[in-house]
Amino acid sequence: xxxxxxxxxxxxxxxxxxxxxxxxxxxxxxxxxxxxxxxxxxxxxxxxxxxxxxxxxxxxxxxxxxxxxxxxxxxxxxxxxxxxxxxxxxxxxxxxxxxxxxxxxxxxxxxxxxxxxxxxxxxxxxxxxxxxxxxxxxxxxxxxxxxxxxxxxxxxxxxxxxxxxx
Numbered sequence: 799x800x801x802x803x804x805x806x807x808x809x810x811x812x813x814x815x816x817x818x819x820x821x822x823x824x825x826x827x828x829x830x831x832x833x834x835x836x837x838x839x840x841x842x843x844x845x846x847x848x849x850x851x852x853x854x855x856x857x858x859x860x861x862x863x864x865x866x867x868x869x870x871x872x873x874x875x876x877x878x879x880x881x882x883x884x885x886x887x888x889x890x891x892x893x894x895x896x897x898x899x900x901x902x903x904x905x906x907x908x909x910x911x912x913x914x915x916x917x918x919x920x921x922x923x924x925x926x927x928x929x930x931x932x933x934x935x936x937x938x939x940x941x942x943x944x945x946x947x948x949x950x951x952x953x954x955x956x957x958x959x960x961x962x963x964x
Contacts, residue, residue, distance in 0.1 A: 801944035803875050809942060811871020814894070814935030815864050818927045831923035832915060838905055838924075839863045867931065870897045874935050875943070883948040886936045894932015895925060902928075 800806040818835070825831040833851075836859030840850040843862075849855045874893050878886060902924050906915070915921050940948070 799944040800942050801947060803879060803947065804872055806939055806943045806947070807872030807875035808868050809871070810875060810935045810939040811868040812864065813938040814871060814874075814931040814933075815867030817934040818867070818931035819860075819863070821930050822923070822927045825923040825927070831920040832917055833920065834859075835924060835927065836860050836863055838902075838915060839866075842905055866901055867935075870894075870931070871935050871939070873897065874932065875939050875947075878936065878939055878943075878948055880950075882950045883940045883943075886940050887933055890932040890934075890936030891929050892932070894928045894930070894935065898924060898928020898931065 800809065822831065822835045826834045836856050837847075837850045838859070839862040840855040840859030841847075843858060844850050844855050850859065870893075874890065874897075877889060877893060881889065902915075902921070915924065
């Protein structure tokens with residue numbers, strides 16, 4: 799069992815992001831999504847579709863995507879630490895969709911991003927993949943995390959322990 803929140807969040811975020819990327823790739827191959835999420839992430843840093851879709855652009859997009867996934871994983875572990883692990887699937891669903899929506903909006907807001915998705919199907923696919931990310935991330939965190947991490951502390955006891963008042 800893992801008792802360090804950062805390590806747990808990193809591992810859970812990696813697992814969640816890997817699941818997200820697999821579903822994203824299936825969505826592209828089935829023609830549901832116009833472009834994979836890696837291309838959209840790379841589009842912030844490169845100037846053309848061609849650059850975002852070449853091997854270097856895909857590597858760049860993958861690194862950026864996994865970096866965001868790691869941060870989200872750490873955030874999800876902190877959420878579970880504060881709120882407990884009960885109903886973790888629902889919490890993961892909400893966290894994944896929320897985090898993914900913010901990141902997608904952020905990536906699309908860059909004027910120089912020429913690779914941002916403009917169609918509803920691609921954006922809905924991204925929404926689904928982020929939901930999967932959240933569910934997988936919370937599931938991994940709950941299964942691998944030390945149970946004591948998720949015990950909710952009473953607010954007064956928690957505050958006293960933070961200031962070391964007895």
